[in-house]
Amino acid sequence: MATPIDKPRRRRAPSQVREEILRAAEAEYSRYGFSGATTAAIAARANTTETQIFRYFSSKAELFREAIQRPLDRHLQGFMSDSLTDTEAPLETRAVSYIAELQDFIVEHQRMFLSLIMAETGKAGDVAGMAGVDALHDYFARGAEVVRDRTCGADKLPPELMVRISFASLLGCVLFKDWLYPEGMADDEQLRAATTRFVMDGIYSDPV
Template identity: 30%
Template sequence: MTAQPAAPERRRDPDGTRSEILEVAQQEFARHGYAGARVDEIAARMRTTKRMIYYYFGSKERLYVAVLEKAYAEVREMERAVQVEHLAPVEAIRTLAELAFDHHDLLRDFIKLVTIENVHQAEHIRTSQALTNLGTPVLDLIEAILEAGTASGDFVACLTQGADAIDVHMLISSFCFFRVANQHTFGALFGRDMSAPEHRARLRAMVGDMVVAYVRGSGA
């Protein structure tokens, strides 16, 4: 009896195939945006067919939403790994901000995807139940740090200005996003390479100082 040929690797490993599609699709969407990305190009890079990609994800929009879900899940995993509870409030919030800077440096595609989704007014994120239920672990951590800093008298702004975890998270994210998202335009306009190693340490410290100054308030 003639032995049957082995099934193609993609058929034997559907989870692996799905992960590979998401990885390539993330790069394409981050590079070209939702409108500019082409499923044909994703298929060509994987040496497969557009039909197979639709078999796994159904449509370009559903593929894009799955990419967003993957990107946000990776960020949340990084947030869960942050350990600053053992530090005093001022050092904890500074360290948290600096670690966020490191994470944003590693997740360049994530920043591009968030920027793209902002252009679309978050219409795709709103369709994802996974994203709306994903939560934000870092908000709980920031809230605990702010409560400790308020109790110790270190964080004046939390009392006088009503600063909360969302405010602080937005402050950190906006600085980190701006630095990564605008590095090319800044380079063209001002002749400074924002990604150069000689600038990185200074900018990392700057975000820590900025957040500490905010939560301590003008009376500190």
């Protein structure tokens, strides 16, 4: 009887190995957070070894930055560049549209946001968590300027504070929807409308 010949394992290009490590890291960090995820589990998911991981990334923290923080930073920068292109529409109409788009954005990238929140609650000193997403600082600055332009500086509360509260409200309502709202309380459309109205009432309330 002829002995079967084992097929040689397909060699992956370095760029492919690195990309598969990043995908595996994103999945593990999103599920377990920075502290709970292990490089051993990431290596197993990527069909590689921990030694191979550290050939591409100097530390677990650098892998976190490359798999979670920097991709989310790019996504958020792209979101800000693409949104609110209709500058001719009334300000309130644009604001409602922007809030709806932001909710969609958070839903699309909720695993990354959750991973960053988990990193914030149990992070080591070399992991910045949400503070490591530079685009968030740009987002807050841009939002504060929009509020300041509308109120001509006569604000009940500092715009820098209000835009952060509004963002945190949206983030919490999206990420913790199943926990916050019992089944049957409201459908998705009603929840989105209520969240939008809450943010609008906060940011666009009449100045003093």
